[in-house]
Amino acid sequence: MTQETLKPQEKAALIELLYQMGDDDFILSFRGSEWLGLAPHIEEDVAFSSISQDMMGHANLYYHLLEDLGEGEADRLAHLRSPDQFRNAIILEEVNGPGTYLKEPEYDWAFAVVRNYFYAVHKQIRLDSLRHSSYGPLAEAARKIMTEQYYHLMHWEIWFKQLMTSTDEAIQRMNAAIEKVWKDFGGVLTLGPSYAEIVKANLIDDEAVMKKRWTNKMEAVLKEVGAGYPGEPRMERGNGRNGVHTDDLKQALSTLSEVYATNPATGW
Amino acid sequence: MTVGVSFNQLSEEEKMQHFLDRINAGEKIEPDDWMPDDYRLQLIRLISMHGISEIMGALPEKEWVPKAPSLHRKLAIMAKVQDEMGHGQLLLRVAEDLMAPLGKTRHDIMEDLFSGKLKFHNVFHMDAPTWGDAGIIAWLVDGAAIISQSMMLDSSYGPYARALKRICAEEVFHAQHGESIILAMAEGTPEQRQMLQDALNRWWESLIMFFGPKSAKETGNSNADKNIMYKIRTKTNEDLRQEFFTKYIPRIWSLGLTIPDDTIRFDEESKMWIYMDADWSKFKQIVSGNGPQSQNRLDLRRRSYKNNEWVREALAAKKAI
Numbered sequence: 195m196t197q198e199t200l201k202p203q204e205k206a207a208l209i210e211l212l213y214q215m216g217d218d219d220f221i222l223s224f225r226g227s228e229w230l231g232l233a234p235h236i237e238e239d240v241a242f243s244s245i246s247q248d249m250m251g252h253a254n255l256y257y258h259l260l261e262d263l264g265e266g267e268a269d270r271l272a273h274l275r276s277p278d279q280f281r282n283a284i285i286l287e288e289v290n291g292p293g294t295y296l297k298e299p300e301y302d303w304a305f306a307v308v309r310n311y312f313y314a315v316h317k318q319i320r321l322d323s324l325r326h327s328s329y330g331p332l333a334e335a336a337r338k339i340m341t342e343q344y345y346h347l348m349h350w351e352i353w354f355k356q357l358m359t360s361t362d363e364a365i366q367r368m369n370a371a372i373e374k375v376w377k378d379f380g381g382v383l384t385l386g387p388s389y390a391e392i393v394k395a396n397l398i399d400d401e402a403v404m405k406k407r408w409t410n411k412m413e414a415v416l417k418e419v420g421a422g423y424p425g426e427p428r429m430e431r432g433n434g435r436n437g438v439h440t441d442d443l444k445q446a447l448s449t450l451s452e453v454y455a456t457n458p459a460t461g462w
Numbered sequence: 463m464t465v466g467v468s469f470n471q472l473s474e475e476e477k478m479q480h481f482l483d484r485i486n487a488g489e490k491i492e493p494d495d496w497m498p499d500d501y502r503l504q505l506i507r508l509i510s511m512h513g514i515s516e517i518m519g520a521l522p523e524k525e526w527v528p529k530a531p532s533l534h535r536k537l538a539i540m541a542k543v544q545d546e547m548g549h550g551q552l553l554l555r556v557a558e559d560l561m562a563p564l565g566k567t568r569h570d571i572m573e574d575l576f577s578g579k580l581k582f583h584n585v586f587h588m589d590a591p592t593w594g595d596a597g598i599i600a601w602l603v604d605g606a607a608i609i610s611q612s613m614m615l616d617s618s619y620g621p622y623a624r625a626l627k628r629i630c631a632e633e634v635f636h637a638q639h640g641e642s643i644i645l646a647m648a649e650g651t652p653e654q655r656q657m658l659q660d661a662l663n664r665w666w667e668s669l670i671m672f673f674g675p676k677s678a679k680e681t682g683n684s685n686a687d688k689n690i691m692y693k694i695r696t697k698t699n700e701d702l703r704q705e706f707f708t709k710y711i712p713r714i715w716s717l718g719l720t721i722p723d724d725t726i727r728f729d730e731e732s733k734m735w736i737y738m739d740a741d742w743s744k745f746k747q748i749v750s751g752n753g754p755q756s757q758n759r760l761d762l763r764r765r766s767y768k769n770n771e772w773v774r775e776a777l778a779a780k781k782a783i
């Protein structure tokens with residue numbers, strides 16, 4: 195399908211899906227950028243900031259697809275929507291730890307590794323599926339994103355496996371992070387309330403199929419590093435795809451739009 | 463060197479003479495070559511300060527990464543801070559090789575930074591309270607860095623010269639990114655222009671300080687002179703500052719901005735810029751860790767070093783297996 199051949203309900207479903215994916219990358223990229231200068235070593239600062247930059251680029255691609263569909267300027271979509279208009283999963287908006295990125299950050303590297311790794315595994319599955327999307331421009335964007343995503347997944351997988359098989363303290367911290375992420379990771383794995391229309395329009399595979407791929411992969415990886423499988427990933431704080439969010443998102447968005455919002459009409 | 467006499471059999475004076483002949487002939491010194499201790503120490507001092515300044519320099523701009531006012535600007539400033547970290551990494555590796563024979567490692571560099579023994583560039587101790595500051599930093603601080611680093615592209619120490627080649631190529635993009643921010647604001651609303659002018663006012667004295675004092679008199683420190691003798695650098699601090707003025711003052715004026723110095727002018731007779739010198743006692747205070755953001759930014763790094771101790775231990779344990 196192209197923009198011209200989309201039926202109205204297909205278009206609405208496509209828009210919903212693009213917001214989910216754009217917002218996921220946008221907000222997790224922001225959390226990543228808060229880590230700059232605080233990573234465990236300088237080499238990691240370089241690698242992590244490169245990943246965050248790539249992810250911002252991916253969000254930008256999705257927002258431009260939305261712009262092409264008549265949703266308004268990409269910059270407005272990123273900077274001027276209210277929190278309830280965001281469709282990202284709640285676990286991706288969560289703060290990196292106590293403090294802020296400017297003052298007294300007590301950031302948790304185990305949480306960063308687990309959240310980014312779990313997300314990268316899902317993102318890979320999502321992109322694999324999107325390559326065959328019925329919407330041509332989306333399939334094309336997915337192929338573009340895939341080349342960078344491959345490296346991100348590898349990066350986080352190495353970290354995950356290394357820390358899960360190292361000192362007792364590392365293993366303990368990693369397990370605590372897995373428990374924390376698991377409580378809300380179900381929110382990443384869902385396509386939200388428009389799920390049926392999204393699948394019917396052949397935009398992406400069924401969420402149940404993709405979820406199964408994710409849980410299979412996780413079961414195998416956790417087994418490989420000698421950890422137990424925590425069962426069904428949950429959605430304890432609600433479904434971000436419905437526009438349900440925490441204060442963490444509100445604060446993130448006010449930082450992200452601080453300058454732009456002072457005058458959206460002018461050039462910056 | 464005479465054929466048949468091995469280098470090791472030469473006296474210290476002969477080795478020194480051989481070394482000076484090499485650098486005077488424009489040869490590059492490599493890490494495993496013989497070098498006087500003093501040369502090694504000068505390089506360690508210079509390169510670790512440069513490397514750590516790149517890393518600390520990413521922090522004021524980091525403040526503006528999420529706040530950058532468009533997706534395009536967000537992407538550009540993310541790319542820039544990533545480059546700066548990369549420069550730091552590249553330079554610290556050069557410094558580490560030089561320190562290895564002294565039994566020192568990166569851990570010592572970090573400890574020296576935390577204790578205040580290893581200083582970083584004056585500009586990175588300063589406040590960057592608005593988006594205008596992010597623009598001025600990328601345009602003029604990076605512009606100043608290009609001028610001082612280009613001078614060392616032909617440094618006698620091979621690994622430093624090669625690292626600088628790569629760094630300078632990237633710095634050009636940084637300055638362009640900065641100039642683009644500045645132009646957008648200069649052509650924008652009165653509020654944007656004012657924000658820009660305020661940022662320039664804030665940064666001007668720091669930019670004067672960037673190149674260091676005119677002579678050793680002001681700091682009682684002769685490292686610059688020594689580095690010229692060793693062909694690590696080729697120009698004096700004042701040469702560089704004048705170059706900076708010549709390149710940027712006309713551009714600043716053409717944007718309709720005012721330089722916060724009534725006395726500044728080009729003197730046709732001496733072919734030099736006349737300007738109000740910086741307060742060098744203030745400079746000393748700033749680089750000693752008493753600038754407005756010195757302790758805040760050091761705290762960020764100290765804190766992360768402490769919080770990530772378990773990660774370093776975990777990685778070391780993996781290596782030991």
Ligand SMILES: [Fe+2]
Binds near residue numbers: 516
């Ligand atoms: Fe740099």
Ligand SMILES: [Fe+2]
Binds near residue numbers: 546632636
């Ligand atoms: Fe730079």
